[in-house]
Amino acid sequence: xxxxxxxxxxxxxxxxxxxxxxxxxxxxxxxxxxxxxxxxxxxxxxxxxxxxxxxxxxxxxxxxxxxxxxxxxxxxxxxxxxxxxxxxxxxxxxxxxxxxxxxxxxxxxxxxxxxxxxxxxxxxxxxxxxxxxxxxxxxxxxxxxxxxxxxxxxxxxxxxxxxxxxxxxxxxxxxxxxxxxxxxxxxxxxxxxxxxxxxxxxxxxxxxxxxxxxxxxxxxxxxxxxxxxxxxxxxxxxxxxxxxxxxxxxxxxx
Amino acid sequence: xxxxxxxxxxxxxxxxxxxxxxxxxxxxxxxxxxxxxxxxxxxxxxxxxxxxxxxxxxxxxxxxxxxxxxxxxxxxxxxxxxxxxxxxxxxxxxxxxxxxxxxxxxxxxxxxxxxxxxxxxxxxxxxxxxxxxxxxxxxxxxxxxxxxxxxxxxxxxxxxxxxxxxxxxxxxxxxxxxxxxxxxxxxxxxxxxxxxxxxxxxxxxxxxxxxxxxxxxxxxxxxxxxxxxxxxxxxxxxxxxxxxxxxxxxxxxx
DNA sequence: CCAAATAAGTACGATTCCGCACATACGTTT
DNA sequence: AAACGTATGTGCGGAATCGTACTTATTTGG
Numbered sequence: 001x002x003x004x005x006x007x008x009x010x011x012x013x014x015x016x017x018x019x020x021x022x023x024x025x026x027x028x029x030x031x032x033x034x035x036x037x038x039x040x041x042x043x044x045x046x047x048x049x050x051x052x053x054x055x056x057x058x059x060x061x062x063x064x065x066x067x068x069x070x071x072x073x074x075x076x077x078x079x080x081x082x083x084x085x086x087x088x089x090x091x092x093x094x095x096x097x098x099x100x101x102x103x104x105x106x107x108x109x110x111x112x113x114x115x116x117x118x119x120x121x122x123x124x125x126x127x128x129x130x131x132x133x134x135x136x137x138x139x140x141x142x143x144x145x146x147x148x149x150x151x152x153x154x155x156x157x158x159x160x161x162x163x164x165x166x167x168x169x170x171x172x173x174x175x176x177x178x179x180x181x182x183x184x185x186x187x188x189x190x191x192x193x194x195x196x197x198x199x200x201x202x203x204x205x206x207x208x209x210x211x212x213x214x215x216x217x218x219x220x221x222x223x224x225x226x227x228x229x230x231x232x233x234x235x236x237x238x239x240x241x242x243x244x245x246x247x248x249x250x251x252x253x254x
Numbered sequence: 255x256x257x258x259x260x261x262x263x264x265x266x267x268x269x270x271x272x273x274x275x276x277x278x279x280x281x282x283x284x285x286x287x288x289x290x291x292x293x294x295x296x297x298x299x300x301x302x303x304x305x306x307x308x309x310x311x312x313x314x315x316x317x318x319x320x321x322x323x324x325x326x327x328x329x330x331x332x333x334x335x336x337x338x339x340x341x342x343x344x345x346x347x348x349x350x351x352x353x354x355x356x357x358x359x360x361x362x363x364x365x366x367x368x369x370x371x372x373x374x375x376x377x378x379x380x381x382x383x384x385x386x387x388x389x390x391x392x393x394x395x396x397x398x399x400x401x402x403x404x405x406x407x408x409x410x411x412x413x414x415x416x417x418x419x420x421x422x423x424x425x426x427x428x429x430x431x432x433x434x435x436x437x438x439x440x441x442x443x444x445x446x447x448x449x450x451x452x453x454x455x456x457x458x459x460x461x462x463x464x465x466x467x468x469x470x471x472x473x474x475x476x477x478x479x480x481x482x483x484x485x486x487x488x489x490x491x492x493x494x495x496x497x498x499x500x501x502x503x504x505x506x507x508x
Numbered sequence: 509c510c511a512a513a514t515a516a517g518t519a520c521g522a523t524t525c526c527g528c529a530c531a532t533a534c535g536t537t538t
Numbered sequence: 539a540a541a542c543g544t545a546t547g548t549g550c551g552g553a554a555t556c557g558t559a560c561t562t563a564t565t566t567g568g
Contacts, residue, residue, distance in 0.1 A: 078408050078409060080412060080416060080491065081491050081495075084412075085412070086415045086416065088407075088411045088412065089408070099404075100405075102401075103398050103401040104394075104506075105398075105401065105506055106506055108405075109405060109409070109495075110405075140357075140358075143397065144357050144358065146357075146401065146404070147353070147354060147356075147400065147404075149404075150353075150400070150401075150403075150404035150407065151354075151363060153342075153407055153408050153411060154332050154342040154363075154407050154411075155332060155363070156411060157332060157340060157342045157408075157410060157411030157414060157415075158334060158339070158340040158342065158451065160411060160412075160414060161340045161411075161414040161415060161451040162340065197412065197415040197416055237335050241363075245363055248361070249359060252358075252360055252361065
């Protein structure tokens with residue numbers, strides 16, 4: 001299972017916004033940069049498939065690569081010495097993995113795990129460092145996303161402190177659902193417990209309540225959202241707040 | 255009380271690292287930038303005294319000024335619609351207030367309050383925006399601090415989720431103590447409750463325990479640290495972790 | 509096809525924290 | 539000195555969550 005953690009595929013650098021193998025670029029940052037910067041960056045990108053629960057970056061290690069998620073979803077986790085963890089950020093196709101690199105840092109104290117089978121374009125750090133000075137728009141996009149993710153994490157921080165498991169679970173499911181594009185998500189209660197910073201059995205009870213209310217169904221390792229509107233009511237305000245922040249900030253410039 | 259919230263003093267722009275009025279610059283960012291960039295920035299800086307519980311920035315409002323804290327301490331808070339709040343970051347003389355500005359954002363969803371009488375150098379946003387393109391070192395410093403604060407907030411997020419009031423209170427006192435330089439801090443239990451995201455009465459009980467153990471004493475509105483080593487034992491690991499992260503990251507560059 | 513591994517349901521006492529309320533103590537103002 | 543506002547101590551029942559453990563169900567692997 002942990003054998004070929006980085007199962008990379010034929011590296012066919014996309015010449016423009018879409019590469020030759022039909023691996024259409026969906027990552028919003030890659031789509032947003034001007035063509036001339038794309039010419040700098042794209043040849044160095046390697047298309048990859050990322051598997052469920054694959055660890056893109058382990059807390060404390062040196063960051064070797066930066067990943068532009070194309071689809072799928074990554075979770076950013078704070079891991080405590082005793083092994084407990086809490087999710088502090090979600091990264092989808094609107095962002096990238098490897099924030100500290102942009103600011104000249106080499107490591108990160110956070111773990112990033114893939115929540116569902118995903119694809120990404122990878123670039124190794126030295127290459128990116130070489131390219132970055134010549135790509136001001138790219139750099140700006142990366143910085144902006146870092147800031148947005150930071151803001152998101154502050155809201156999650158408050159949420160994790162102030163709201164109970166049921167509300168947080170509902171919020172979490174909604175937030176992930178949005179970035180995956182599919183009502184069924186591969187999730188175990190154990191995994192959700194790590195995200196929410198709580199026991200698996202607490203997740204079990206909360207999920208049971210949401211199920212009985214007709215909002216979700218789930219089988220072994222899979223959760224399906226049945227009634228998104230109802231689920232949104234069960235979630236805490238944080239869901240709405242993060243939504244609004246995201247859209248505000250995406251429009252907001254100097 | 256809320257009359258002259260911004261009691262600014264004679265603006266004597268420091269010509270170099272120290273201005274003429276003996277208001278020595280302690281802010282690490284201002285100290286770190288090269289002289290030529292200082293020449294750009296310093297004339298626009300306004301020396302200010304900031305008072306206890308003064309709100310430097312209210313959540314959701316447009317950011318009008320950026321503050322380089324010279325001494326004293328600011329807390330960054332996430333505020334919920336129901337008024338509850340949680341601290342998600344601490345800013346001292348190593349940083350500045352107004353992070354989003356650096357990335358071209360105009361607002362912030364976070365409140366920043368002063369924890370004790372402080373001094374700062376203020377610059378208004380349009381001016382800073384004008385100066386910034388010509389001060390790459392300054393910009394880099396600001397960006398780096400934004401990243402460090404973001405990392406700090408992720409650790410606090412996990413801490414607020416996983417650790418109980420007593421541990422968090424001990425951690426909080428230590429973290430503030432370090433950035434203030436004085437064993438006595440002007441703190442009410444109500445205020446601490448807002449920082450820790452808990453009830454005042456929970457703070458009261460936790461403080462009582464720390465007091466009985468000889469770690470702190472406190473009177474109406476003041477807390478004094480008596481035994482820092484003991485207090486560090488009572489605090490959760492997060493105290494050490496944040497300490498280490500800070501020093502690691504301050505040395506770490508590309 | 510059976511064994512082993514993994515996922516989920518459930519239970520229980522202990523603990524922490526909540527919301528609220530009231531009493532007391534201190535400090536400032538008049 | 540008295541009165542007021544503010545800070546703190548304390549108590550109560552109830553809710554949420556914890557730590558742990560055991561059971562059952564499903565999937566995977568030999």
